Amino acid sequence: MGVAVPGPGGRDAPPRRRVPRSLSFNEYDVLFNLSRLPERSARMRDLNGVVLLSQPSISRLVDRMVARGLLERLPDASDRRGTVVHLTDAGYRAFLEVAGEHRRSIERTLGTALPDADLDELRRLTDALRAAVGETGVEQQD
Numbered sequence: 001m002g003v004a005v006p007g008p009g010g011r012d013a014p015p016r017r018r019v020p021r022s023l024s025f026n027e028y029d030v031l032f033n034l035s036r037l038p039e040r041s042a043r044m045r046d047l048n049g050v051v052l053l054s055q056p057s058i059s060r061l062v063d064r065m066v067a068r069g070l071l072e073r074l075p076d077a078s079d080r081r082g083t084v085v086h087l088t089d090a091g092y093r094a095f096l097e098v099a100g101e102h103r104r105s106i107e108r109t110l111g112t113a114l115p116d117a118d119l120d121e122l123r124r125l126t127d128a129l130r131a132a133v134g135e136t137g138v139e140q141q142d
Contacts, residue, residue: 023098026053026061031070031087031095040087043076047085070094 023031033050034040044062048055062085065071070091076082087095114122 023094026051027065028098030061030065031091034085034087035092035095040092041084044083044085065091
C-alpha cells in the first residue's frame, strides 16, 4: 500500500501512481517523525501524539515495522514501563528514498505553479509556521 498521488484532474481523478509501493502513508509518517528527532528515537507515548492513529493501531504498525527491520523497540531508560521506538539505519535509508521521491513529486506539481517570488514567500511563511509550532510536536528526549 502506498500514498496516492492525485492525477492532473484533481482529487477525483485517478491517481497517476502510488509512491512508494513499499511504505504506507502511516509508515512514512512514523519514519518522517522519527527521522527529525535526536538519535531518531521517541518514547512510544510521544509518537502516539503525532501520528494520527489510535494507540493500539500505532502499536501494531510499529510491530510490523520492527518485523521489517525499519524500527526497533528499546526499553526506556528513564521509565521501566515505557518503550522507545528507534529508527534503524535500514528504516532511515527507506525514509530518505521515499522523501526524495516525495520532494521531486512536489517540485513537479508545484514547481511551475508559482513564480519564484511567491515560492520564496511560501517558504518564508512555512518556516515561520514551523518555528511557531515546533519542529515536530514530539517531545524531545533529554
